[in-house]
Amino acid sequence: MSAIPVVPDAAGRFGRYGGRYVPETLIPALDQVVAAYRAAQTDPAFQAELHRLLTRYVGRPTPLTKATRLSQRLKRRIWLKREDLCHTGAHKINNALGQALLTLRLGKKRVIAETGAGQHGVATATACALLGLQCRVYMGVEDMRRQAPNVFRMKLLGTEVVGVESGTKTLKDAVNEALRDWVTNVTDTHYIIGSALGPHPYPMMVRDFQSVIGREARAQVLEAEGRLPHACVACVGGGSNAIGLFHPFLNDADVRLIGVEAGGNGSGLGQHAARFDGGSFGVFQGMSSYVLQNADGQVVGTHSVSAGLDYASIGPEHAWLRDRGRAEYRRASDAQALAGVHLLAENEGIIPALESAHAIGVLPEIVADLPDDAVVVVNVSGRGDKDVAEIARLEGVKL
Amino acid sequence: MTPAPAANRIARRFAELATQKKKAFIAYICAGDPSLDATVELVVGMAAQGVDIIELGIPYSDPMADGPANQAASERALAAGATVRGVIDAVRRIRARSDVPILVYAYMNPLLAYGIERFAADAVAAGIDGVLPLDLPPEEQPELRVALAQAGLAVVCLVAPTTTPARRTYLAEQSRGFLYYVCRLGVTGERTALPDDLAAQVATLKAVAICPVCIGFGISTPEQAADAARHGDGAIVGSHLVRLIERHGRDRDLVDIVSRRAGELAAAVHAVGGA
Numbered sequence: 001m002s003a004i005p006v007v008p009d010a011a012g013r014f015g016r017y018g019g020r021y022v023p024e025t026l027i028p029a030l031d032q033v034v035a036a037y038r039a040a041q042t043d044p045a046f047q048a049e050l051h052r053l054l055t056r057y058v059g060r061p062t063p064l065t066k067a068t069r070l071s072q073r074l075k076r077r078i079w080l081k082r083e084d085l086c087h088t089g090a091h092k093i094n095n096a097l098g099q100a101l102l103t104l105r106l107g108k109k110r111v112i113a114e115t116g117a118g119q120h121g122v123a124t125a126t127a128c129a130l131l132g133l134q135c136r137v138y139m140g141v142e143d144m145r146r147q148a149p150n151v152f153r154m155k156l157l158g159t160e161v162v163g164v165e166s167g168t169k170t171l172k173d174a175v176n177e178a179l180r181d182w183v184t185n186v187t188d189t190h191y192i193i194g195s196a197l198g199p200h201p202y203p204m205m206v207r208d209f210q211s212v213i214g215r216e217a218r219a220q221v222l223e224a225e226g227r228l229p230h231a232c233v234a235c236v237g238g239g240s241n242a243i244g245l246f247h248p249f250l251n252d253a254d255v256r257l258i259g260v261e262a263g264g265n266g267s268g269l270g271q272h273a274a275r276f277d278g279g280s281f282g283v284f285q286g287m288s289s290y291v292l293q294n295a296d297g298q299v300v301g302t303h304s305v306s307a308g309l310d311y312a313s314i315g316p317e318h319a320w321l322r323d324r325g326r327a328e329y330r331r332a333s334d335a336q337a338l339a340g341v342h343l344l345a346e347n348e349g350i351i352p353a354l355e356s357a358h359a360i361g362v363l364p365e366i367v368a369d370l371p372d373d374a375v376v377v378v379n380v381s382g383r384g385d386k387d388v389a390e391i392a393r394l395e396g397v398k399l
Numbered sequence: 400m401t402p403a404p405a406a407n408r409i410a411r412r413f414a415e416l417a418t419q420k421k422k423a424f425i426a427y428i429c430a431g432d433p434s435l436d437a438t439v440e441l442v443v444g445m446a447a448q449g450v451d452i453i454e455l456g457i458p459y460s461d462p463m464a465d466g467p468a469n470q471a472a473s474e475r476a477l478a479a480g481a482t483v484r485g486v487i488d489a490v491r492r493i494r495a496r497s498d499v500p501i502l503v504y505a506y507m508n509p510l511l512a513y514g515i516e517r518f519a520a521d522a523v524a525a526g527i528d529g530v531l532p533l534d535l536p537p538e539e540q541p542e543l544r545v546a547l548a549q550a551g552l553a554v555v556c557l558v559a560p561t562t563t564p565a566r567r568t569y570l571a572e573q574s575r576g577f578l579y580y581v582c583r584l585g586v587t588g589e590r591t592a593l594p595d596d597l598a599a600q601v602a603t604l605k606a607v608a609i610c611p612v613c614i615g616f617g618i619s620t621p622e623q624a625a626d627a628a629r630h631g632d633g634a635i636v637g638s639h640l641v642r643l644i645e646r647h648g649r650d651r652d653l654v655d656i657v658s659r660r661a662g663e664l665a666a667a668v669h670a671v672g673g674a
């Protein structure tokens with residue numbers, strides 16, 4: 001396979017995906033973020049400060065842990081990239097800290113964010129507390145219910161959490177509300193988007209901040225196994241933990257890159273969040289990509305046990321990678337995700353987030369077409385502490 | 400680009416207003432709220448009361464540039480079954496009774512799902528004169544704008560208070576029908592006062608505009624509309640009328656109430672006098 005071209009282009013395009021479909025008010029702010037981000041990328045002081053925070057504050061590098069008992073069960077060599085061990089409990093902090101540092105460079109004092117599972121909200125609240133920024137997080141009220149512990153964590157961190165009652169009351173509606181806030185307060189506010197989606201430069205910038213996952217994992221697996229993995233597996237909500245893992249492997253043509261979408265509880269529109277299996281081309285929340293929509297172009301509600309995967313569209317780079325055949329995507333149902341929680345908890349002593357559990361739950365299916373002893377890297381994007389009460393409720397257990 | 404006949408309805412209205420030394424009053428409502436039948440009556444009624452140009456919102460599930468009033472209207476319209484096709488049909492019915500210029504205010508996704516070329520052709524055939532795309536800056540997929548324009552639709556550009564001088568010139572060159580000055584940072588919705596920098600902001604646009612400059616976002620009273628019209632070539636009122644429709648959606652005299660209020664706004668703007 002020929003080398004994968006560098007994307008996005010200057011207009012923020014990943015082939016036909018990406019771009020900037022936003023109200024005119026935001027164009028100057030996006031231009032400003034592009035300029036500040038480009039400058040930060042080549043500024044050794046910025047990179048050194050980010051590196052210092054990622055090592056001494058977040059606890060990077062995160063380990064690559066051999067899943068010994070799971071490996072025996074699946075007859076493959078399964079390695080877990082332990083983003084669950086990051087400070088705040090998920091990969092989201094990698095991007096939140098990067099963008100919070102960028103906020104200082106932009107000379108802005110106020111930050112807004114959307115959150116689904118609450119992990120990006122907690123990460124952003126944390127970064128803002130650390131750097132002395134004012135922070136407000138938008139969260140759908142349905143997500144506030146199912147991720148209640150994270151709501152209180154954000155409040156403890158001094159962040160204002162605003163419940164979103166509009167639309168489906170989940171992640172997409174929180175993004176709408178955050179965009180509305182940004183349009184209103186754009187002169188003093190930076191919007192820290194939590195996944196590799198939205199208008200340019202977010203998909204690129206979030207990917208870059210998350211690529212530390214794949215850079216570490218690639219070096220770690222080479223050291224531990226003396227070879228590259230047969231496959232890398234990650235769950236895909238907006239797509240940030242997956243693109244962060246995949247990106248440094250893009251030109252390793254023999255490494256299969258497998259994204260796992262939320263299959264929910266059925267294949268009908270509204271029963272899942274599998275954008276590549278039921279969605280179609282569209283323009284949504286600042287980008288063009290695959291969108292779960294009805295025939296009239298109205299974006300429909302999604303369903304997943306995990307709030308973090310419960311989103312109607314997907315980052316544009318994933319759409320581009322899928323079209324090129326460089327990455328493949330499959331779905332894991334709610335039931336498979338719950339099975340994934342048990343599989344990892346009981347075999348490895350690690351309770352994964354419900355999002356990450358989608359990548360674990362389909363492993364038995366994924367390894368079926370990999371050779372015996374194949375090396376597989378799975379991203380454990382977050383820990384399951386936030387989900388314990390919700391898992392109990394889903395399984396009918398009274399705490 | 401040669402202006403096609405449909406775009407002329409807007410240009411003609413501005414020309415007529417100019418000879419009468421009057422500014423334009425533009426009313427926004429969300430199509431399909433409370434029903435497409437009501438939309439037909441509301442447009443005909445408002446036009447009869449002196450509204451110069453109508454903006455019809457195409458309802459959308461995720462209207463990120465809109466405040467609570469327009470969001471709720473979109474939700475009501477969708478719940479009542481409004482579709483892009485339904486909005487086009489409603490305009491066809493309006494055209495049998497009124498020649499008022501009509502633009503659609505649209506987020507791109509419903510138009511893309513309909514098919515942009517098919518939309519452009521059907522819209523023009525039904526008597527739609529222009530499109531105001533909320534989430535399509537001109538450099539984004541320029542072929543979409545070209546498809547709309549080639550069918551004969553006037554594609555309006557928006558300028559915001561944050562827009563840089565160089566970009567103002569660019570947008571002024573791109574805009575057709577009129578140039579829409581979004582006079583506030585923020586989403587649509589009623590506000591108590593006009594911004595202090597309005598006169599200065601509009602002056603920079605008038606200096607570069609090749610078509611009329613109309614002012615909207617946050618204008619709700621006849622006094623504010625008149626004030627805005629004094630600076631530009633027209634004033635746009637949306638959320639205020641949308642909230643009236645929300646309040647009176649089930650009343651028998653909905654059309655009278657909304658048309659009367661639109662007429663008061665139009666009269667206040669027309670009283671300003673042209674440049």
Ligand SMILES: Cc1ncc(COP(=O)(O)O)c(C=O)c1O
Binds near residue numbers: 307353
């Ligand atoms: C632990 C965890 N994993 C994955 C996701 C999904 O997001 P993304 O696809 O951007 O990694 C989330 C989102 O909230 C999360 O909290």
